[in-house]
Amino acid sequence: xxxxxxxxxxxxxxxxxxxxxxxxxxxxxxxxxxxxxxxxxxxxxxxxxxxxxxxxxxxxxxxxxxxxxxxxxxxxxxxxxxxxxxxxxxxxxxxxxxxxxxxxxxxxxxxxxxxxxxxxxxxxxxxxxxxxxxxxxxxxxxxxxxxxxxxxxxxxxxxxxxxxxxxxxxxxxxxxxxxxxxxxxxxxxxxxxxxxxxxxxxxxxxxxxxxxxxxxxxxxxxxxxxxxxxxxxxxxxxxxxxxxxxxxxxxxxxxxxxxxxxxxxxxxxxxxxxxxxxxxxxxxxxxxxxxxxxxxxxxxxxxxxxxxxxxxxxxxxxxxxxxxxxxxxxxxxxxxxxxxxxxxxxxxxxxxxxxxxxxxxxxxxxxxxxxxxxxxxxxxxxxxxxxxxxxxxxxxxxxxxxxxxxxxx
Amino acid sequence: xxxxxxxxxxxxxxxxxxxxxxxxxxxxxxxxxxxxxxxxxxxxxxxxxxxxxxxxxxxxxxxxxxxxxxxxxxxxxxxxxxxxxxxxxxxxxxxxxxxxxxxxxxxxxxxxxxxxxxxxxxxxxxxxxxxxxxxxxxxxxxxxxxxxxxxxxxxx
Ligand SMILES: [Zn+2]
Numbered sequence: 126x127x128x129x130x131x132x133x134x135x136x137x138x139x140x141x142x143x144x145x146x147x148x149x150x151x152x153x154x155x156x157x158x159x160x161x162x163x164x165x166x167x168x169x170x171x172x173x174x175x176x177x178x179x180x181x182x183x184x185x186x187x188x189x190x191x192x193x194x195x196x197x198x199x200x201x202x203x204x205x206x207x208x209x210x211x212x213x214x215x216x217x218x219x220x221x222x223x224x225x226x227x228x229x230x231x232x233x234x235x236x237x238x239x240x241x242x243x244x245x246x247x248x249x250x251x252x253x254x255x256x257x258x259x260x261x262x263x264x265x266x267x268x269x270x271x272x273x274x275x276x277x278x279x280x281x282x283x284x285x286x287x288x289x290x291x292x293x294x295x296x297x298x299x300x301x302x303x304x305x306x307x308x309x310x311x312x313x314x315x316x317x318x319x320x321x322x323x324x325x326x327x328x329x330x331x332x333x334x335x336x337x338x339x340x341x342x343x344x345x346x347x348x349x350x351x352x353x354x355x356x357x358x359x360x361x362x363x364x365x366x367x368x369x370x371x372x373x374x375x376x377x378x379x380x381x382x383x384x385x386x387x388x389x390x391x392x393x394x395x396x397x398x399x400x401x402x403x404x405x406x407x408x409x410x411x412x413x414x415x416x417x418x419x420x421x422x423x424x425x426x427x428x429x430x431x432x433x434x435x436x437x438x439x440x441x442x443x444x445x446x447x448x449x450x451x452x453x454x455x456x457x458x459x460x461x462x463x464x465x466x467x468x469x470x471x472x473x474x475x476x477x478x479x480x481x482x483x484x485x486x487x488x489x490x491x492x493x494x495x496x497x498x499x500x501x502x503x504x505x506x507x508x509x510x511x512x513x514x515x516x517x518x519x520x521x522x523x524x525x526x527x528x529x530x531x532x533x534x
Numbered sequence: 535x536x537x538x539x540x541x542x543x544x545x546x547x548x549x550x551x552x553x554x555x556x557x558x559x560x561x562x563x564x565x566x567x568x569x570x571x572x573x574x575x576x577x578x579x580x581x582x583x584x585x586x587x588x589x590x591x592x593x594x595x596x597x598x599x600x601x602x603x604x605x606x607x608x609x610x611x612x613x614x615x616x617x618x619x620x621x622x623x624x625x626x627x628x629x630x631x632x633x634x635x636x637x638x639x640x641x642x643x644x645x646x647x648x649x650x651x652x653x654x655x656x657x658x659x660x661x662x663x664x665x666x667x668x669x670x671x672x673x674x675x676x677x678x679x680x681x682x683x684x685x686x687x688x689x690x
Contacts, residue, residue, distance in 0.1 A: 279624070
C-alpha cells in the first residue's frame with residue numbers, strides 16, 4: 126500500500142456539454158465546468174485554494190478562472206500535456222495536499238478540440254496551411270507522419286503482425302464503447318454500431334478506420350480533490366484515491382521506434398507500481414477507463430496493465446468482455462470514441478460517478494443512487510461497482526494511471 | 535508511388551543538433567549520431583550519448599539500407615503539403631548497419647516510393663534522395679530493394 130492510499134478523495138466532478146463547435150472561449154467553458162463540480166461537491170469558491178490544469182497551448186489558465194469566479198488560490202500550476210495528464214495531476218494533487226500547499230484543489234482541462242486547435246496539426250477546416258517542422262517533427266513531418274493516428278498506427282500495424290490479431294478485435298472495442306455511449310445522454314455518438322459497421326467504415330490511416338478514431342469535441346471537464354476528512358462533510362459519497370502513476374515512461378521515451386518492441390508500451394513499466402500502491406490486483410477491479418484515443422490504445426493497455434497476457438488482448442476483448450454486465454466493463458460513458466474528447470478527464474469523471482453509484486443515466490433516481498440495471502431502459506450503472514482503474518495514455522512510451530475506490534453499492 | 539508532395543508548405547527548421555544531418559542529405563548521405571567515446575549510434579540526433587553520457591559526438595554514415603519493420607498507409611491527408619500525395623505509405627526502416635552487441639538498433643521513418651500493394655514488413659529497402667520543390671531541401675525516401683522470406687502484409 127502507498128503512504129497516502131485512501132487519504133485523499135475526488136469529491137466533485139463537472140463538465141460542459143460536448144459541442145462541435147462550442148462558439149465559446151475555453152475560459153467560459155472552464156468556469157462552467159468548475160462551477161458544476163463545486164455544486165456537485167457542495168463547495169463554494171472560497172473553499173477552493175488550489176488549481177491545476179493541462180493544455181497544449183490551446184487553453185485558458187487557472188488565474189483567469191480564479192479571477193472570474195472570485196477565488197484567491199494558494200497554489201496554481203498549468204502544465205503542458207494531453208492524454209495521460211489527468212491521472213498524473215491527481216498524483217501531483219495528493220502530494221500538494223499532503224504537504225500543505227493547499228487544502229482543496231481543482232483539476233481541469235478546457236479545449237475547443239474540434240473548432241480550435243486539433244491534434245496532429247490539422248486546421249479546423251481541413252488540411253493545414255504551411256507549417257514549421259521543428260525539433261522532433263523534423264524527422265516525422267517531412268515524411269507526412271504527424272497525427273496521433275499516423276504515429277500510433279505504426280505500432281498498431283506491427284502489433285497486428287506480431288500477434289496475429291485482426292482489426293475485428295479493434296472493432297470489439299469500438300462496439301463496446303459505443304454501446305455504453307448509447308446509455309449516456311451526454312454522449313455525442315449514441316446509435317449502437319456492429320463489428321461490421323466498424324469493418325465497413327472508411328480508412329483514415331491503415332490499419333485504422335474512422336471508427337477506430339476518437340471524436341473531436343469542444344468541452345471543459347473538472348475534478349475536485351480534497352482530504353477524506355473534508356470529504357466526509359461534503360455532498361457526495363467520497364471516491365478514494367488508492368494509488369496511481371504519473372507519465373511513467375518506457376525507455377527511449379522521445380523516440381519509441383528504436384525500442385526492440387514498439388508496442389511494448391509504458392503501462393508495462395507502471396503496472397507494478399500502480400497495483401502495489403493500491404494494494405490490490407487486477408482481479409479486484411470492477412470497471413476500467415482505458416484511454417481510447419483509438420481502439421488500439423485501449424487494446425494495448427489491457428496487456429500493459431496486466432488484465433491479460435502479452436499478445437492476448439485481441440482474444441481477450443472478444444465476446445463483449447468490455448461491455449457492461451460482462452467481465453471488465455470499459456469506458457462506461459462511451460469514452461473518447463463515442464462520448465466526446467477531453468484528453469482523459471471525462472473518463473475519470475465517469476469512474477467517479479460509477480463508484481458513487483450515481484451514473485447520470487435514464488434512471489429517474491440516479492442522483493440518489495437508485496438504478497434499475499435495465500439496459501433496455503437506459504441504465505448504465507455497473508452493479509456493485511467498487512473499484513475502478515483509470516488507465517491513461519499519452520504515447521506508446523508515456524502512461525499515467527489511478528485506482529479509485531467507492532464506498533457505495 | 536505517392537503523388538506530389540508540396541514542400542513549400544513545410545518549413546523545415548534545422549537546429550544546433552540537426553543542421554549537419556540536413557546538410558548531409560544534400561550530399562546524399564544518410565547519417566545517424568555516433569558517440570566518439572563508446573561508439574553507440576542513435577537517431578534522431580539527441581545531443582548526448584544515452585549509453586555513456588558523452589557529448590563528444592560525431593556522425594556515422596549508414597549504407598542507407600534496411601528492413602521494413604512496420605508501415606502505415608495514409609489515405610486522409612492532415613498536412614497541406616500531402617494533399618496531393620495520398621494515398622502514400624510511410625515506412626519504419628530498421629537500418630542494416632546500426633545493430634550493436636547489446637541489442638541496440640536504429641529505426642527511422644520515411645515516405646516509401648512504392649505503392650501499398652508492393653510493400654510488406656520484412657522486405658529489404660534502400661534510400662533514394664529527392665530534390666524537393668524547395669531549393670534548400672533534399673529528402674530521403676525509401677524503396678523496396680529486393681525480396682525476403684517470412685514477409686507480412688496488411689491485407690484488410
Ligand atoms: Zn557513448
